[in-house]
Amino acid sequence: MRGTRPRKRTGKASTSRRAAPKRWSRRVTKQSDALDLVHGVFKLSSASRIAASLKRSAERSKRRKTGAYRSALSMLNFYINRAGKNLPKTQRERLERAKIELKRQFGKE
Template sequence: MAQERQRWSRQVTESSNALDLETGVFTLDNPREIALALMRSAERSDRRKAGPFRSAMSMLSFYINRAGRQLSAPQRQLLEQAKDELRALYGKPRRQS
């Protein structure tokens, strides 16, 4: 059963109408670099259904949610900062703390 769930999330990442992601995008250690990589992927992808911002933000949220407890606190914080960077890149308001 656990294997099926892992396969499900991998299948979503690889074959859904989401994004064609750059390799290792979520392992970068700079939130701005993560946001820029997601932005590039969203702008280039022809597999997305929504606009580039929504697609990039959705993929980032999907990754955070699927990683769950296996994501360390520093890595989660880095990815949350990447959300703010992504908002800034697209001229969207940053979330309130």
């Protein structure tokens, strides 16, 4: 048969067929064994609201492997670190203030 010769692959997938990259960090924030987070918790308008939501999630969790404070702070740090340079400066500052507020709410000052 003519024209049935297999085509050579160049190693690059066309943009229309490329699968979305696997986002393990998204899966961690959605399906973490430590905490069941409220959707959009890291985008809340104030640091105290972020800290309060993380504290509430950590205290209610029955699956966390460590104390509530460490679990909440760990999830906050995880989000900040994974966002990296893509995190806007104002949001990064709000999340850094949320760390301080979380410490205050747990009485760890």
